[in-house]
Amino acid sequence: MPSFPMRSALAALSLTSFVLTEPVAAQMAPRDDPAALELIEQLRPRTRGIRVPAPAEVPAAVSAPVVPSEAPAGGTPLPLPSLPVATPAPLPQPAPPTTTAPAGVAAVSITVNFPSGSATLTRQAQDALAPLGRALSSAELAPFRFRIEGHTDSVGAEALNQRLSARRAQAVQDYLVTRFGVAGQRLEAVGLGESRPLVDVGDGVDEPRNRRVQVINLDD
Numbered sequence: 001m002p003s004f005p006m007r008s009a010l011a012a013l014s015l016t017s018f019v020l021t022e023p024v025a026a027q028m029a030p031r032d033d034p035a036a037l038e039l040i041e042q043l044r045p046r047t048r049g050i051r052v053p054a055p056a057e058v059p060a061a062v063s064a065p066v067v068p069s070e071a072p073a074g075g076t077p078l079p080l081p082s083l084p085v086a087t088p089a090p091l092p093q094p095a096p097p098t099t100t101a102p103a104g105v106a107a108v109s110i111t112v113n114f115p116s117g118s119a120t121l122t123r124q125a126q127d128a129l130a131p132l133g134r135a136l137s138s139a140e141l142a143p144f145r146f147r148i149e150g151h152t153d154s155v156g157a158e159a160l161n162q163r164l165s166a167r168r169a170q171a172v173q174d175y176l177v178t179r180f181g182v183a184g185q186r187l188e189a190v191g192l193g194e195s196r197p198l199v200d201v202g203d204g205v206d207e208p209r210n211r212r213v214q215v216i217n218l219d220d
Helices: 004-021 034-043 123-136 158-180
Strands: 107-110 146-151 187-193 212-217
Touching: 034 107, 034 123, 107 123, 123 158, 146 158, 158 187, 158 212
Parallel strands: 146 187
Antiparallel strands: 107 212, 146 212
């Protein structure tokens, strides 16, 4: 039988082994996770207001030419300089939407892969949600409440998709509460099914971008 010091050493080794096998994602602080820091910035309340545009500048190429006051000796007028034609800059194309939240509201969409017809979080899904857990448990976002929305594609019956999305949103909320200590009263889970697609592709289309979890800041 091992002596008392040996038993203590074995117990310490077992505890160390348990700690080392804990997922690294849960041990990281938000500042050590670039994805969590990005989510913090995206989910902060946004400053609302009217942006005053800067005064327009007249390009030097279209400034008025200098016209001589009189013709030189001999009576032949000087030719006027030709004006360069300014080519208008192309208008910037709007970026495709990343959420279906109202304009000006802080929100993010996260792709979470579930098994077909299931609300069970796979290890891949947990890894995708880990930065969100660290972001929501950070001091920067601690004062705010959030809605966890489940969204599906348009394949299958609409009522079935709605119920499935609600179960998945609840699974995400439960994971954030139990794994990262996010207070349950700060979260609200809701299933929206196929009613608010990120990409409108019509009925019966398997569109991965529409299978997502959307997080909205309710205090924005």
